Amino acid sequence: MARMQDSCLVCRSSSVVLFLEIEGKVYWRCETCEATYLGPKDHPSAHEELTQYRLHENHVDDPGYRRFLSKLAGPVLAQLAPGSEGLDYGCGPGPALAVMMREAGHDVSLYDPFFHADTATLTRTFDFITCSETAEHFHQPAEEFDRLDSLLRPGGLLGVMTCFQTDDARFANWHYRKDPTHVVFYRPATFAVLAEQRDWSCSSPVKDVVLLRKTQR
Helix, strand or coil: CCCCCCCCCCCCCCEEEEEECCCCCEEECCCCCCCEEEEEECCHHHHHHCCCCCCCCCCCCCCHHHHHHHHHHHHHHHCCCCCCCCCCCCCCCCCCHHHHHCCCCCCCEECCCCCCCCHHHHCCCEEEEEEEHHHHCCCHHHHHHHHHHHHHHEEEEEEEECCCCHHHHHHHHHHHHCCCCCCEECCCCCCCHHHHHHCEEEEECCCCCCEEEEEEC
């Protein structure tokens, strides 16, 4: 029998219940933030993650990929002052989103634990951070969102794109769940809780995109 989780990996609430066991993997559900996630024992190893990531073929000159990324880039760009300094967090091997933001006149740094692992980048702060198709890979989401908060300047903007959870009846066969590197799944309500915990504002301009604004102090 699966061992009960002590607290939610996303919001740290104690209201965690067993959700589903699929193919030997145990998924947990937080009744506070509505996140669903794999327990740590079912997380892929770093080697397994890297092997999967190397299969991705995302090219900056691919018009279809640019259209996909514009779902996040458009709403973020609409809220930035000219010449803002940003970070593409979890940019992957081909940081197409960073290229698009640079083309729009912004200075963008890169960080990815596998492909751009310069931790000196994480000693700075930024006007904005983009996190595209990355949050679903977080093994310790609460800690990751704390880090992102620390990297944002007062009034800074965090833009996240991740596929919001489907209804529970479709979860087992959901393509997004079947990616072995996807370990946490969010609903809009999840981000509302994360925002409240960190005193961020929160909005979702389009499906699967959320904008989180740090309080100006």
